[in-house]
Amino acid sequence: MNFDYTEEQTLLENMVTSFVRDDYDWDTRCSIVKTEEGWKEENWKKFAELGLLGVPFDEDQGGLGGEATDIMIVMEQFGKGLVVEPYMPSIILAGGLISKLGSADQKNSIIPEIISGDRRYVFAYAEPQSRFDLFDVKCSATLDGDNYIINGFKSVVFGAGMATHLIVSTRTEGDQRSKSGITLFLVDIKSDGITLQNYPTIDEYRASEVVIENLTVSKENILGELGNSYEAIEEQVDLSTIAICSEAVGILQVLKDSTNDYCKNRKQFGQSISANQAIQHRLVDMMIEYEQAKSILYMAITADLSNSDERRKAASAAKARIGKAIKFVGENAIQLHGGMGVVDEYMISHFFKRATMIGILFGNVDFHMKRYTDLTQSNIQSINEDDGINLS
């Protein structure tokens, strides 16, 4: 039993760490988020050169065949740099759907293009009424000869403004909240019938509202089986949830370490504020929350993610527990930075904002607590009267 990285994983970590250090220092990051586009396409090319865009894909598609640990390594370091390029939305989530559901032809034509950085897919799933329910899909696709006509509205699609293509979840059958009857389509983002309204998010990433009006798509662009994609969507969102938990752990480390340093350096009443026990204990509790967050992430990474129940439990356990850590560590980081915590100019508030938005992404603490609870706590168990109760 060990929590060590393999030699390849150590190399991967070093590579991402040096990218963040050399090409993504704080000033660079600040200038990127202020541009019109909100990201730097050159960085995407650099990711392609470094092989990062191929991490989760199969080796026979030209990828690295990486596993949950490899994705964690990349995301954790990206978290430390607050890297805004749409790696998770495009590579982990949309890329994962194509790997999972694509036909041989689709995979052969699309995945090499993703790995080379020439195409970026993002997944448009959320709708104004759906909140975190992936099966709540109103956006409709109706058969018309050899084509489908799609109509609907997709909300807060991360990275859509940077994408070349979309994967759109649509309803081809059943009620709005039915798990069956959901079909995915691959579409060029420049198609007639797609209108994007791009905007910055509070944490300086970019997202879009996507309006789809009478978009005509050929049957051939269906990804996966007609009306039968819910399970795959849930699976890829679970894996992406674990990926953003990794990003969060990277961010929490920065929040905790920076706050520690700040409290040592900040002097009041003639001494470091970290000389006060009230502050020391708060810093200790932040460190404990960070360690517990990292531990539950390791639990999720090493769980049997190929078993769907284990995967669901692992993703929700990690997201719920890390969501609590985000709130505790984030809010206390701001509090202990005092006035410096609440200004835009200093970096700590940016880490807090990103962590908080990760807390919402793919379902907040309440959502995942309920999901975890429903998965684990409903069984009636018989009581063995012979046992003494040993709570000590």
Place this chain on the structure above:
Amino acid sequence: MDTAFSSEDLKFQSEVREFISSNYPKELKDSIGTKRKTGKELSRDDLMSWHKILGKHNGWSAPGWPKQYGGAEFSPTQKYIFEQECARAECQYIMPFGVNMVGPVIYTFGNDEQKAKHLPGILSGDVFWCQGYSEPGSGSDLASLKTSAVKEGDHYVVNGQKTWTTLAQHADWIFCLVRTNPDAEKPQQGISFLLIDMKTPGITVRPIKLMDGSHEVNETWFDNVKVPVENLIGQENMGWTYAKFLLAHERSGIAGVARSKKALERIKQIASAEMSYGEPLIQDPAFKSKIANAELELSSLEYTELRTLAKDSAGKGPGPESSLLKIKGTDIQQMVTELAMEAVGYYANPHLGTTLSNEYVGPDYATNLSGSYFNFRKASIYGGSNEIQRNIIAKMVLGL
């Protein structure tokens, strides 16, 4: 990353499981089970007979001791597995005072005569030890202790009072921190480590009753107690160093993950039998969400412990991070004892097994659950209060 155990470790696991199932006596299980159910105190035999069985089997009563002193010399992973299996089978846990506390001090700092005299009895479980550290005026600030030992010829004369002496009512020996130099520059420098036979004239043990009515701890008084000088461990006035060494050893298994897991399983069974809003309590959204929350905390802590274990196996620890295991481990124990009490509703009230009530009421599983809740408030106080643990992390880990 690989959280699977190696095939040797898995083989070891089944060996331990097999040993427990064929050697843990049914009478002991029944005796302890009945006493817990009826809120009765465990006897010395209840506490020690499993230790004695393990003591006859390859040093398994002392998992961490080197083989040369008769211990099992388990690897960190084997120790972890051993603790897990004992907890899973709900074995009576091994009293820590001899095996985990004074034993390692004796074989590390003691002389050959002391090793020969004391280690076999600790190993076999024939000698029951207790710990004389805290005093009425010295809790968290242990170095301020006042119990004095004055050298007179070939013995020390000990005077003073120790308190919170756990299970001193059963003890044959006590290891004590005593002040041998009241004039030392720093209080830590005037302390020595003495082994004292509890039968020595001048020692009085008085019970302290805890709020659940249990008798676990005592006051121990020393009135001109004559202790032979050969009972001094190491050098005079170096006791603080040995005490700090001991604290590092005391930590193993402190998180209590396996036992808390078992307790949560038990609570789920109770909550399946109890009714709320006309349905089993386990289906009550508020209650099951609390159980789920405790499970998440426990699952995080389990992996924190495994990470510490991996570090330890690689020869890099455990360091002061073990304070984290103590803080979170006791948090969770308290969370769990509270949930158990909460699960039984009104039947948290009856205080049974006392001189005032010999009749039993309510479901068997409810007996003494409130007692456990009240009793376990101790967990965040003993072994260095959780505030002191935070001070240790602040200083040793965060460099504040």
